[in-house]
Amino acid sequence: VQLVESGGGSVQAGGSLRLACAASGYRHNDICMGWFRQASGKEREAVAVRDRDGRISYANSVAGRFTTSKDNVKDVLYLQMNSLKPEDTATYYCAAEPEVTGSPLCSVVPGTVAQSYFGSWGQGTQVTVSS
Numbered sequence: 001v002q003l004v005e006s007g008g009g010s011v012q013a014g015g016s017l018r019l020a021c022a023a024s025g026y027r028h029n030d031i032c033m034g035w036f037r038q039a040s041g042k043e044r045e046a047v048a049v050r051d052r053d054g055r056i057s058y059a060n061s062v063a064g065r066f067t068t069s070k071d072n073v074k075d076v077l078y079l080q081m082n083s084l085k086p087e088d089t090a091t092y093y094c095a096a097e098p099e100v101t102g103s104p105l106c107s108v109v110p111g112t113v114a115q116s117y118f119g120s121w122g123q124g125t126q127v128t129v130s131s
Contacts, residue, residue, distance in 0.1 A: 001023060001024070001025045001026045001031070001096045001097070001098065001119070001120035002023070002024045002025045002120070003021055003022070003023055003094050003095070003096055003120055003121065003122040004021070004022045004122065004123075005019060005020065005021050005022075005092075005093070005094050005122040005123060005124065005125045006019070006020045006021075006022075006125070007019035007020050007079075007125060008092065008125035008126050008127050009126075009127070009128070010128040010129075010130065011084055011127075011128070011129055011130075012129070012130050012131075013084060013085055013086055013129055013130065013131050014083060014084065015084050015129070016080070016081060016082045016083075016084065017081045017084065017127060018078060018079065018080050018081065019035070019078065019079040019081070019092055019094075019125060019127075020076050020077070020078050020079075021033070021035075021076065021077040021078075021079075021094030021096075021122055022074070022075065022076050023075050023076070023077065023094075023096055024075060026096070026098050027098065028072070028075075029052060029072055030052055030098055030099055030100055031052055031096055031097070031098055031099055032049065032050070032051050032052060032096065032097045032098075032099040032103065032106035032117075032118075033049070033050050033070065033077045033094065033095070033096045034046060034047070034048060034049035034050065034068075034094070034095050034096075034106075034108075034118065035047040035048045035049075035068060035077075035079045035092060035093070035094060035095075036092070036093045036094075036095055036115065037088075037090035037091065037092045037093065037127075038090055038091050038093070039087075039089060039090040039091075040090075042090075043111075043112050044093070044112060044115065045059065045110075045112075046059060046108040046109060046110075046114075046115070047059050047062055047066065047079070047092070047108070048062065048066055048067075048068040048079060048108065049068075049106060049107050049108050050068055050070060050077065051099060051102060051103075051106040051107070052099045052100075052102070052106075053102070054070075055107075056068055057107040057108040058108060059108050061087075062081075062088075065081065065082050065083045065084075066079060066080065066081050066082070067079075067080045067082075068080075077094060079092070081127070084127075084129045085129060086129045086130065086131045087129075088127060088129050089127060089128050089129050090126075090127060091124045091125065091126050091127075092124065092125050092126075092127050093121055093122050093124045094121070094122035095115070095118035095120065095121050095122070096118060096119075096120045097117055097118045097119050097120065098119075103117065105117035
């Protein structure tokens with residue numbers, strides 16, 4: 001699976017940004033995709049994960065502010081980020097793994113070990129939120 005991210009940038013607190021992740025190289029819709037982020041000096045964490053059936057889970061820290069959606073025609077995963085906070089500053093990564101049957105790892109799981117489920121990663125895009 002190949003992933004190409006776009007979007008990101010700098011915004012003031014309270015503002016919005018949208019990230020996009022174009023995916024290719026997998027059987028249509030049979031894929032688990034998610035967004036992760038890594039702030040400076042911190043471990044990478046899951047932000048939002050969408051399974052092949054469209055079920056989505058969010059990290060508690062972004063629930064109600066971030067929304068992920070997928071355009072199945074264009075094969076693009078989006079992350080709409082609203083009410084951004086300085087603590088949202090991080091490098092954001094898109095990740096994907098072909099999914100034929102449901103896996104409990106295709107969800108927001110605390111820690112970094114579960115992230116090894118995802119075999120493909122984007123190049124990362126920086127999001128900076130100033131106060």
